[in-house]
Amino acid sequence: MAAATPLLKDELDIVIPTIRNLDFLEMWRPFFQPYHLIIVQDGDPSKIIKVPEGFDYELYNRNDINRILGPKASCISFKDSACRCFGYMVSKKKYIYTIDDDCFVAKDPSGKDINALEQHIKNLLCPSTPHFFNTLYDPYRDGADFVRGYPFSMREGAPTAVSHGLWLNIPDYDAPTQLVKPHERNTRYVDAVMTIPKGTLFPMCGMNLAFDRDLIGPAMYFGLMGDGQPIGRYDDMWAGWCTKVICDHLGLGIKTGLPYIWHSKASNPFVNLKKEYNGIFWQEEIIPFFQAATLSKECTTVQQCYLELSKQVKEKLSKIDPYFTKLGDAMVTWIEAWDELNPTGDNLAKLSIADGPAKTKK
Numbered sequence: 603m604a605a606a607t608p609l610l611k612d613e614l615d616i617v618i619p620t621i622r623n624l625d626f627l628e629m630w631r632p633f634f635q636p637y638h639l640i641i642v643q644d645g646d647p648s649k650i651i652k653v654p655e656g657f658d659y660e661l662y663n664r665n666d667i668n669r670i671l672g673p674k675a676s677c678i679s680f681k682d683s684a685c686r687c688f689g690y691m692v693s694k695k696k697y698i699y700t701i702d703d704d705c706f707v708a709k710d711p712s713g714k715d716i717n718a719l720e721q722h723i724k725n726l727l728c729p730s731t732p733h734f735f736n737t738l739y740d741p742y743r744d745g746a747d748f749v750r751g752y753p754f755s756m757r758e759g760a761p762t763a764v765s766h767g768l769w770l771n772i773p774d775y776d777a778p779t780q781l782v783k784p785h786e787r788n789t790r791y792v793d794a795v796m797t798i799p800k801g802t803l804f805p806m807c808g809m810n811l812a813f814d815r816d817l818i819g820p821a822m823y824f825g826l827m828g829d830g831q832p833i834g835r836y837d838d839m840w841a842g843w844c845t846k847v848i849c850d851h852l853g854l855g856i857k858t859g860l861p862y863i864w865h866s867k868a869s870n871p872f873v874n875l876k877k878e879y880n881g882i883f884w885q886e887e888i889i890p891f892f893q894a895a896t897l898s899k900e901c902t903t904v905q906q907c908y909l910e911l912s913k914q915v916k917e918k919l920s921k922i923d924p925y926f927t928k929l930g931d932a933m934v935t936w937i938e939a940w941d942e943l944n945p946t947g948d949n950l951a952k953l954s955i956a957d958g959p960a961k962t963k964k
């Protein structure tokens with residue numbers, strides 16, 4: 603009997619930011635091999651990244667990013683995993699899964715390998731419930747449903763834009779927490795997927811993340827981080843806060859919980875503290891900004907929402923630090939670059955990327 607075609611095989615790209623050889627793919631081969639990979643090589647572009655045989659991929663290094671985006675490449679971070687968002691921009695697929703190269707296949711309590719990609723796809727393909735919390739968690743999962751008192755008029759749910767997975771072993775802690783709890787490991791496997799309620803922000807981690815690129819792609823800008831910037835390790839957080847405000851405005855859902863991956867390596871907490879330092883103070887003002895952010899009803903596309911948000915960032919956050927003026931401008935550049943690489947309607951003909959990625963493997 604012919605093997606089943608993997609779910610969304612030709613509709614999903616796997617985006618991996620990296621500074622090292624991608625041996626970790628060997629463990630993911632059973633789950634990832636059928637899919638196309640977009641590898642975003644950070645750091646020194648002259649370094650050769652080895653990719654195991656048998657994977658279909660395209661690889662972009664900094665020279666490629668500069669060649670493809672020209673001056674707009676300034677919005678893509680350098681020497682920070684935030685560079686991964688370039689992969690979202692160049693993809694032509696409806697769905698994206700992004701994973702760090704120190705994340706491996708985890709096992710569920712029965713000892714079975716977890717196909718994280720398959721669970722993310724299930725999360726994305728069924729609705730979310732941002733407008734009314736279901737106390738039995740995801741009502742669309744086998745063995746669950748809406749509980750008594752859940753309005754029948756709301757049981758269709760909302761389209762799911764983001765699936766936020768979690769991590770066993772090394773938890774995604776900030777540097778201060780990691781410094782005081784260096785040996786803490788996450789051993790708790792919680793068998794739940796839940797929708798983050800409308801009006802509630804959350805700390806989005808880019809380590810094990812999937813999203814519907816058609817629904818929310820332009821909001822997944824990972825900001826200006828790393829080299830030359832006063833902040834790092836707030837790339838995914840920034841994208842998550844912008845994305846949640848826009849999802850709430852557009853009536854889209856974000857889920858968190860399963861699947862788990864095995865996060866194998868803790869990065870250096872002292873290095874991380876230097877990267878996070880400003881963010882730890884700034885977020886005390888950034889969060890109230892996003893909590894209060896509203897978008898006008900004329901904003902009906904992600905791009906329109908994002909551009910309106912960028913104006914508010916410059917108006918209301920620049921008092922914290924001039925960095926937010928730069929970030930607000932970079933948010934505009936990101937949208938311009940996104941629309942240039944992803945033309946719709948009459949500007950389709952304008953597309954002329956000099957040539958494709960430096961390296962591809964079919």
Ligand SMILES: O=c1ccn([C@@H]2O[C@H](COP(=O)(O)OP(=O)(O)O[C@H]3O[C@@H](CO)[C@H](O)[C@H]3O)[C@@H](O)[C@H]2O)c(=O)[nH]1
Pocket residue numbers: 618619620621622643644645680681682683684685701702703704774807808809834835836837838867868869
């Ligand atoms: O300069 C860099 C450093 C790393 N990368 C690639 O990015 C990911 C994450 O790197 P790493 O696992 O070393 O970092 P963590 O602290 O565990 O990552 C957490 O911080 C978040 C980002 O700020 C990240 O999403 C979290 O998982 C790896 O694939 C590295 O190869 C890079 O591209 N450039």
Ligand SMILES: [Mn+2]
Pocket residue numbers: 702704865867868869
């Ligand atoms: Mn890591």
